[in-house]
Amino acid sequence: MAAAAFDQLRSFFPVVTPTNEEQYQAAMTRPWSQTCWTPAAGYVYLSTVQKLTEALAIVRNTATKFAVRTTGHNPNVGFSSAGETALVLDIGQLKSKELLTTEKGTARFGSGNTWGEVYTWLEERGLSAIGGGMGALPNLHGLGADGVRNFEVLLADGSLINANANENSDLYRALKGGGSNFGIVTRFDLETYPLINVQYTINLYNPEDHLAINQATVAVQQAMEEDPKIGMFTNFNNGFVAVGLFYGDHPAEPPKAFEPFHNLKSLLTTVLPSTNGTLLSLAQAMGHAQTSQKRSICTVTTQASHDLYEEVYKAWVEVCKSLPTGAVLHYTIQPLGKAGVQAGKDRGENIMGLESVPQCWWVFTCEWPKDGSDDAAAQKAVDTMSEKVQSLAKAKGVLLDYKSMTFATASQKVLGSYGVENIKRMQEAAAKYDPNGVFQKLQNGGFLLCNNI
Ligand SMILES: Cc1cc2nc3c(=O)[nH]c(=O)nc-3n(C[C@H](O)[C@H](O)[C@H](O)COP(=O)(O)OP(=O)(O)OC[C@H]3O[C@@H](n4cnc5c(N)ncnc54)[C@H](O)[C@@H]3O)c2cc1C
Known part of the structure; x- marks a missing residue:
């Protein structure tokens, strides 16, 4: 099928196939995670919506499998990457x-x-x-x-x-x-x-102080319920805990809400001193350089709970013991408050079925060198973390159904976590706007209604 599509696509668009070795390597190695560096039958570069429309018609008429790629940041294999029987439609040039x-x-x-x-x-x-x-x-x-x-x-x-x-x-x-x-x-x-001003700081703490770090995390999370300008993350990593504290303004003094962290005795170093900037300067300061790594992620959503955060820490220490050589497993507590859920409702509701409670979108991340580790064992590490956290949270009555699409691994039932009504809404929309199921049948990967409920 891909060959038939090629013959047609080639006469209209830039198509990169293995015969253009240098360009092919560049296209294949575009995704953030090396797990997604899979050799597609070809990469089609679409610089306008008109060209994309024509290419999609060819793909549809030849029943060719395809993946859509914008920036390739999602680490799930086959989402914005493809194997030898499928094409990647690259729309990264749509930059109007x-x-x-x-x-x-x-x-x-x-x-x-x-x-x-x-x-x-x-x-x-x-x-x-x-x-x-x-x-x-x-x-x-x-x-x-x-x-x-x-x-x-x-x-x-x-x-x-x-x-x-x-x-x-x-x-x-x-x-x-x-x-x-x-x-x-x-x-x-x-x-x-x-323009949204942001005051931000990132500190590293000693993981041995996990009890107090988790307490401080929950305290800031509680303060978020009072002040929607507060944002934060806590990332337990190999030898350090990175904590990002953000405030949507330029206050003269750091917000009192951040004091539980300022009072910790376990500060290792300040990576980013308190800075008055913007969303752009924060994104630039945090800019993750793309490293030569494979990456796998997994997610769970829970309510805030110091007891749970402590048990997760202990589970993580155990799982880290069985990691394959060269692999690093880390996890991030990413809080969302009631105000964030309400902001979605105020804008006419999204489809995610978020519960109106203070919550944490956990992301468990494993990174490992291309040739150094066993891929299956690294994936198992993040899967094990999410299973453990789910059962720990369930036992405490703080597990939430929701799973975030941007932090989930491919096998997680993201769409299925949105609730019965929302699943029905999505199914009806898919049946109405794609009655022949082209995006279900021909799309190479993704969280698809046909297999993700
Ligand atoms: C370093 C790093 C930092 C990150 N930080 C955050 C963060 O702070 N918050 C957060 O929420 N997430 C974060 N993510 C996750 C990231 O947002 C998701 O992986 C997201 O899916 C990447 O989007 P993309 O445009 O690169 O999509 P791609 O990886 O190119 O594609 C992802 C999926 O979306 C589909 N798709 C892409 N574009 C379209 C389109 N226009 N129309 C229809 N389908 C499309 C693709 O087919 C594919 O299934 C981070 C990821 C990395 C690597």
Whole structure:
């Protein structure tokens, strides 16, 4: 099938196949995680929505398997990568940027833009938008998906439609968390705000102080319920605990809410001293350089609980003992408060079925060198962590159903975690906007309704 599609695609678009060795290597090694460096039948570069429409028609008519790639940050194999029988449709060149003059506080971005590019462009105009999945200040204006006012979507039948509160509103809601089940999003119209200032700091602590670090984490999490300008993460890592404290303003003094961390005696070093910046400068300061690593992730959502956080720490210490050589397992506590959930509701509801409680979106991450470790054992480490945390949280009555799409491993039932009503909404939207099931049958990977409930 891929060969038939090639013959047609080649005459219209730049297509990179193994015969263009250098370009092929560059295309194959684009994803963040080396687990996704799988050799596709070819990579098709689509620089305009019109070209993407024509390419999708060829792919559909030849029944060729395909994956859509924007920046390849998702580490699940086959999501934005493909094997020898499938094509990758690369839409990273869709980088249009435009301020809407007709609608105040809205800016349009082609799907190929990174959040760094979005922040840079907006800040040059004194504006901000909320990035994510989950960004640094999730309680301020909600999640990344909540800030989308309109999706421009290419459907399987080749039509290009808008999905917003007034037009195709069922699809609009389904796309706010429903992933790649309905069409290819070609443009996002985002809610903008006057420039959001951020004060931020990142410190490293000694993991032996885990009891106090977890207490401080829960204390800041409680303070988040009172003040939506607070954001934070706590990352238990190999030999250190990294804590990021964020505040959506430039206060003269560091917020009192952060005192539980400032009082800790176990500070190893300050990676990032308290800085008055913006979402862009924070993203640049945290900028993760792409390393030569394989990566695997897994997620669980729970309520805040010091007892649970302590038990998770102990479980992590145990799982680390059985890691394959060269592999590092770390985990991050990522809090979301009630205000963040409410911000989504205020914007017309997303599809994720979030419960209105203070919660933690855990992400367990294993990273290991390309040739150094056993892939299956590394994946097992993150799977084991999520299983253990689920059962620990369940026993304490603090487990939540939700699983975040941006932090989940491929086998986790992300869509199934959104609740019966939302599953039905997504199924109805998929049946209406993709009646022939092109995105279910031909898409190479992803959290798909056909297998993720
Ligand atoms: C260093 C690093 C830091 C991260 N930090 C955060 C964070 O702070 N918060 C957070 O929430 N997540 C974070 N993530 C996770 C990241 O947001 C997700 O992996 C996300 O899926 C990456 O999006 P992408 O555009 O690179 O998609 P890709 O990896 O290119 O694709 C992912 C999936 O989406 C589909 N897809 C992509 N574009 C489209 C489109 N336009 N229309 C339809 N389907 C499409 C693809 O087919 C694929 O199934 C981080 C990841 C990394 C590597």
